[in-house]
Amino acid sequence: MENSERTVAELVLDQLSLFGVKRIYGVVGDAIIGLIDALAKQDQIQFIAVKHESTAAFMASAEAKLTGRLAVCTATMGPGAANLLNGLGDAYADKVPVLAITGQAPTEKIGTEFPQYVDQQELMKPFASFSANLASQDAIIELLHRASCKSVEQRVVTHLSIPKDLFMVSSLKEPRPLPKRIDGVSYFTKESLIEATSIMKTAKRPMILAGSGAAAASEEVEMLGEMWGAGILTSLGEKGLLDESSPHLLQGIGEGGNPYAADILKDADVVLLAGTAWWPEGYVPSDAQIIQIDTHFDKIEKSIPVQLGITGSTEEVLPLLREGLQGFSRAEEWVDRCLKAKQKWAEQNEQEGNSAGSPVHPSRIMRALERTVDADAILAVDTGDGTVWLNRNFRQKQQKVLFSGYWRTMGFGLPAAMAAKLEKPEKQVVAIVGDGGLQMTLADLTTATRYGLNITIIVLNNGSLQMERDKINVMDKKEIGVDLTNPDFVKIAEACGWKGFHVATDQELESMLETALKIKAPTLVDIQTSQAFFPETN
Template identity: 70%
Template structure:
């Protein structure tokens, strides 16, 4: 006879399986023992045991960024849920759909001085668009449905706290698919806004397009639009890799770490089209241009950029009709020449920088070696710091996917993201490019890669400093303290954790070490002795 009742923990896993969840990242703790028991009794969803709750949330965030699906992490009450917050901040800031499930005090102890108790709804409020405490076993499916619908629909973080005594309570409710939502017809509104956008675009003598991660599905259409309109294309860090480096319209990135000459031409623009991007860096952008912003979220229009016209919709839906409107447009040949000069000027300098000799190795030279050795479809995960801006500046992306902490900009993201990426896409090469400071925050999770036999590669920019902070202190003319690092022997640490370890301190050794590491059928770390080079655009 079929079992008509399931425990709350079993129902959570049944429902998450229907949502397509394959992994839950977390650390075992007393208040979630009921959930851990249910995980151990089934094989549809795998529990990935990590060393710290913050890395569990980083992994859930990275998986959500990579796949677009729901990333899930779990933690016990008190210190456990508190430790999740940094990773949840990353997911919230970068619009990654993540659900955090945390244990809570038994129902009769909520609000008391019970050990480790904290009001979790208040705690996660800055990061969770929806947070609820389960009060009855019969409400679990309804709460999971609302959480998943919110996370996936709004690309945001949600949170459920489950009192410890409820995990093993029986309920007769049944899991179900998320409802299909059909949006109302807004053709008239869209047509009106498209006509206004086209009218503004036709006034352009010096057009530019700024594209971000949200434009990935429309990259071909954007390139075709740029051809018709005579526009140069610039990208945010999130848009890096959306367009081929060989594109005649692409001028690379904007802002710190981008094309250093791009701001010159961008400031001259008279009309700018924003696609899949909601932020631009102060000091690098035009002040008087007419700005059109495409975004499917009305709340994002004009939030950080002074937009004249917002077009609500996905870039893939909006760009094609704009192309049709501009078929008879005649681009400004002087502007085409200006754009081409800027592109060539930076391409020549970038090539020179990537071949800068020296020992310790110059950062641009490391980037060029990574570029030459990684697979064309590799997943690269970046930590935050000096390594991020050097990769943004010099890495000429092919078809690689890059994951990073965009708006939250937290250190420690690179290694956990690589672990999650390999679990989600085991067939792809995964490379974490990290600074020594960022890696040292999450060193314990080298063991997580070993535990799950993940042949990821970690490349460490080892300059024994928090170099970005040192640069900023120098640029401000201030005194420095605390920026020197006391580093371990990373190769020995890696080997002690079951990894293969490689090192390079000369140009000659660099690419061979990278190539061998990338072809190792186990986790591998490459310790690169890196010059303490002052980043050119530090302000």
């Protein structure tokens, strides 16, 4: 690139393009007009205009979860920046690389009573590991490079606020690419992992809990489970890690998981955490030895009593652990117990999935989805009752599940589905949302229309915040505010340029889903869903 003056906004886009950023999600606002002008004059980075800033941040978080790359959202100052916080909270909680770029008051007005001014570094402090305000046009490359590198290398949220006037000021600074990263070169040998394999060889009741960090090591997880005689559990985000038919797979654990796996995990004497820092509260075995593998040391011992932490990738470590276990004699009684729990749940799950009646039972909806969605579909799941029913009854193949893990915010499903379709246009993308969650981002139906995103939304419409109702009932408290006043979702979808279908009975469920999933346009299926009590509510 020849040495010539570029505005700060143009330098931002040049720099982000070198980082591999393909799109920026946001809402146009007064304080980012310079950035919007620069976006309009180039075609390297696409601007995705949404209806609410929280949607922009949700989409960035979902893209980062799906790709592992830096994802970017933008907003104006004051209320625009504040509206980003929920989506940034999701990215922060689930440890994914998201950069937020916000406009700020003109340089000479910072710290005054200027309309919409707020100290954005304080505003972002709970979620952003790095936040800075640009004070000079010549600092833009250094600050942006620092924020982006930190976000990618540490899987964190970072933030840069830029005064309105500085976006349009010129600088002679040159963009710098991200440093090249070579992954998978940690120095491990069979000998260096002797302590880990020594612990594993003592196991009479071994378990493997696998998460997103094991996504590239599904075969290794399965082979290790076979050799070690371990039951395998997965987090919801990696529900598609192994096919449901995998012999040692017991499905998930915790709320919505295999109910018979809970007692097994509590009885385990050695547990291997493969690429996950998640553990359902109340399931930690009292006397188990726990080994954790993760690429980032700050995830070791995250509220889990880990005895040995291994900083590395699962695909690198697992083959060496397996090699170190050569000659290990697995405990067949434990294997049989795990297989019986798998079979017992398989039979019950099959029965639950065939629940008849109208309105349609959530288990029946999950079984219908299982039969109709593509084996490699991307499922964007909102937070609520549908999340736990999917975890409980959906028997996966190789589907990828996007959801709000630790932050657990409603409103994630639709934005995540749109981001997934933009990133993976060749994939079938299905959003599974409750009626309450959908209404939090309902205006962004038109965003999918605007960009021609042929996603399918499945609405579990039971007229209530059912998860909260269940919890109120379990606590024997009085309820108020859990009943919803729902619009006709199909009419709203059609008014927004979508195709819409009502499903009132279980008899028409599969055929309607099959029809909807074949349509090459945004499509919404409104399913009249029963207010079924979730059996694992606590």
